Amino acid sequence: MALEVKLDAFEGPLDLLLHLIEKNKVDIYDIPIAEITRQYMEYIKAMETEDMNVMSEFLVMAATLLDIKCKMLLPAEVNEEGEEEDPRAELVEKLIEYKMCKYMSMELKDMRFDADKHMYKNPTIPKEVLEYKAPVNYDELLSDANLEALSRIFEEVLKRAEDKIDPIRSKFGEIKKENVDLEKKQEVVFGYLRSHKHCSFRNLLSEQRSKMDTIVTFLILLELIKISAVVVKQESENDDIDIECVNIDDNLGMLLES
Amino acid sequence: MDKKEAYGTIEAILFAVGNSVEIETIATALDVSKEEVLEYIDDMQTEYAKKNRGIQIVRLENSVQLRTKDDYYDALIKVTNVPKKQTLSDSAYEVLSIVAYKQPVTRMDVEKVRGVNSDHIINRLVELSLIEEKGRLNAPGKPIVFGTTEQFLRSFGVASLEELPEMSNDMIEEFKVEAEKEVEVNLKMDV
Amino acid sequence: MDKKEAYGTIEAILFAVGNSVEIETIATALDVSKEEVLEYIDDMQTEYAKKNRGIQIVRLENSVQLRTKDDYYDALIKVTNVPKKQTLSDSAYEVLSIVAYKQPVTRMDVEKVRGVNSDHIINRLVELSLIEEKGRLNAPGKPIVFGTTEQFLRSFGVASLEELPEMSNDMIEEFKVEAEKEVEVNLKMDV
Numbered sequence: 149m150a151l152e153v154k155l156d157a158f159e160g161p162l163d164l165l166l167h168l169i170e171k172n173k174v175d176i177y178d179i180p181i182a183e184i185t186r187q188y189m190e191y192i193k194a195m196e197t198e199d200m201n202v203m204s205e206f207l208v209m210a211a212t213l214l215d216i217k218c219k220m221l222l223p224a225e226v227n228e229e230g231e232e233e234d235p236r237a238e239l240v241e242k243l244i245e246y247k248m249c250k251y252m253s254m255e256l257k258d259m260r261f262d263a264d265k266h267m268y269k270n271p272t273i274p275k276e277v278l279e280y281k282a283p284v285n286y287d288e289l290l291s292d293a294n295l296e297a298l299s300r301i302f303e304e305v306l307k308r309a310e311d312k313i314d315p316i317r318s319k320f321g322e323i324k325k326e327n328v329d330l331e332k333k334q335e336v337v338f339g340y341l342r343s344h345k346h347c348s349f350r351n352l353l354s355e356q357r358s359k360m361d362t363i364v365t366f367l368i369l370l371e372l373i374k375i376s377a378v379v380v381k382q383e384s385e386n387d388d389i390d391i392e393c394v395n396i397d398d399n400l401g402m403l404l405e406s
Numbered sequence: 407m408d409k410k411e412a413y414g415t416i417e418a419i420l421f422a423v424g425n426s427v428e429i430e431t432i433a434t435a436l437d438v439s440k441e442e443v444l445e446y447i448d449d450m451q452t453e454y455a456k457k458n459r460g461i462q463i464v465r466l467e468n469s470v471q472l473r474t475k476d477d478y479y480d481a482l483i484k485v486t487n488v489p490k491k492q493t494l495s496d497s498a499y500e501v502l503s504i505v506a507y508k509q510p511v512t513r514m515d516v517e518k519v520r521g522v523n524s525d526h527i528i529n530r531l532v533e534l535s536l537i538e539e540k541g542r543l544n545a546p547g548k549p550i551v552f553g554t555t556e557q558f559l560r561s562f563g564v565a566s567l568e569e570l571p572e573m574s575n576d577m578i579e580e581f582k583v584e585a586e587k588e589v590e591v592n593l594k595m596d597v
Numbered sequence: 598m599d600k601k602e603a604y605g606t607i608e609a610i611l612f613a614v615g616n617s618v619e620i621e622t623i624a625t626a627l628d629v630s631k632e633e634v635l636e637y638i639d640d641m642q643t644e645y646a647k648k649n650r651g652i653q654i655v656r657l658e659n660s661v662q663l664r665t666k667d668d669y670y671d672a673l674i675k676v677t678n679v680p681k682k683q684t685l686s687d688s689a690y691e692v693l694s695i696v697a698y699k700q701p702v703t704r705m706d707v708e709k710v711r712g713v714n715s716d717h718i719i720n721r722l723v724e725l726s727l728i729e730e731k732g733r734l735n736a737p738g739k740p741i742v743f744g745t746t747e748q749f750l751r752s753f754g755v756a757s758l759e760e761l762p763e764m765s766n767d768m769i770e771e772f773k774v775e776a777e778k779e780v781e782v783n784l785k786m787d788v
Contacts, residue, residue, distance in 0.1 A: 243585035253499035263563030265476035302694035418651025418669035460609025478609035
């Protein structure tokens with residue numbers, strides 16, 4: 149049994165219910181739930197996969213059927229109008245609705261086939277029309293404005309501007325955040341040098357983001373040269389700087405402490 | 407404005423805009439009543455029906471739009487790239503028919519009829535502009551309600567929802583009999 | 598294919614494509630010669646020239662295209678440019694009042710008073726011809742200065758800027774008292 153069959157024919161529990169019922173319609177008058185279960189298990193086996201969706205759909209269906217069976221065993225419920233409620237009514241109602249929905253969906257499918265033969269057109273609005281700008285209607289635009297209102301608005305704006313100034317805090321100087329954390333930067337550069345031993349300055353810089361980062365990295369390198377932790381070489385002006393690490397580990401500890 | 411000029415203007419508008427245009431918008435542009443516009447469009451539809459015309463006016467609720475006649479489909483596919491037809495699964499058609507016939511509906515309403523969660527399909531239909539959100543229900547959780555779109559009307563070739571096929575009474579009666587039988591069969595007690 | 602059907606097919610093709618279509622493509626689709634297509638198009642152009650048509654066929658080198666007749670541009674503008682009721686927002690009035698009272702002002706001046714960037718509103722007021730550029734300030738960056746326009750005077754029904762109401766004395770007095778109070782507070786802090 150192909151998987152597609154399951155997708156199309158066994159979409160939902162009601163569908164599954166319908167299908168199984170239709171199969172038994174001809175001569176079997178009473179179908180025990182046990183029998184439906186058995187058939188269902190066969191179906192599952194035939195699919196060779198235990199699809200959780202199909203299984204849970206079946207559980208919903210079986211529970212619905214059991215619920216109705218239980219209601220049938222109990223004394224009939226009486227509704228507000230004093231009529232006995234048929235527990236099957238709800239299921240019948242649902243089945244009718246579902247059957248109608250199935251039928252209508254088939255009708256829609258046919259209609260779509262015919263409608264697809266028409267073609268529509270994308271907008272082609274002439275440039276002259278697109279570029280047209282409506283003249284401003286000043287009477288409408290400024291209908292509720294006059295000079296008095298304008299001067300009142302201006303006073304309000306000024307007043308608000310005054311209110312915004314915090315008389316105390318506005319006198320404080322500005323404190324700027326330091327953008328580059330020197331210690332962290334050192335560790336990053338050291339880490340890079342430790343893992344590379346021999347590297348180019350440009351590669352080292354490729355990990356830096358801002359101008360400040362670049363400058364600090366260069367200063368760290370100068371410091372390293374000073375304490376003889378690295379040896380640098382540059383063939384000619386504007387060339388890349390070749391960095392070679394010399395007993396870097398011993399020296400770095402010193403630098404970090406200082 | 408004389409009648410002929412009105413026809414010309416309406417054709418110019420519908421052609422340039424390409425999309426559907428509300429009758430009311432046309433009435434405002436022509437400075438005539440909506441009834442007059444409808445009358446003009448009737449005349450034009452008769453004119454367009456002639457063999458030497460390749461286009462026709464289609465009515466979509468309160469709007470109109472130009473489209474090609476289906477007679478020329480075969481010639482057209484030789485020239486233009488036919489927009490790829492979005493195929494819908496059978497379950498998508500089911501959800502669509504529920505929304506079309508029972509709108510406005512919530513996700514829950516659809517699920518109740520089909521018996522399975524249909525959120526995924528609903529989302530897909532919204533994506534295809536066949537259905538759209540139509541507001542929220544004044545009920546617990548304020549669930550979104552869905553309805554069909556103008557694109558739905560276009561795709562299924564109907565001018566309004568009223569033109570959707572109706573179920574005949576015979577059909578409904580038949581379904582009822584079937585459903586009752588099926589339920590009966592299942593309720594014979596012998597677990 | 599009879600002539601009328603050919604006209605219809607050509608119209609359908611040109612409509613659906615929207616852009617220009619080569620004569621040759623049409624000939625292939627109709628299975629006729631290019632000369633025949635040209636003949637058909639001649640006939641169609643005559644037909645389209647009538648008053649009751651809103652579109653026309655234009656010839657471009659070896660292609661043809663459907664276009665809106667320019668006679669109907671005015672009607673089309675009414676459809677595409679639905680006039681929105683234009684009103685000024687409260688913030689636009691604020692900016693306008695600042696420009697009116699403190700002109701010439703730069704964008705920066707306005708921003709300082711309002712505490713928020715007001716470039717967008719300034720641009721809109723320039724577009725509406727209520728304010729305009731009045732030159733550049735001799736300061737770093739040579740910022741543009743703005744002032745009110747003649748349209749502004751006309752709209753507010755005044756002959757000149759002198760007629761702008763002065764700030765009420767009460768208001769000025771109030772500002773003074775506030776400012777003095779603040780200075781006092783600041784002086785105390787400094788000690």
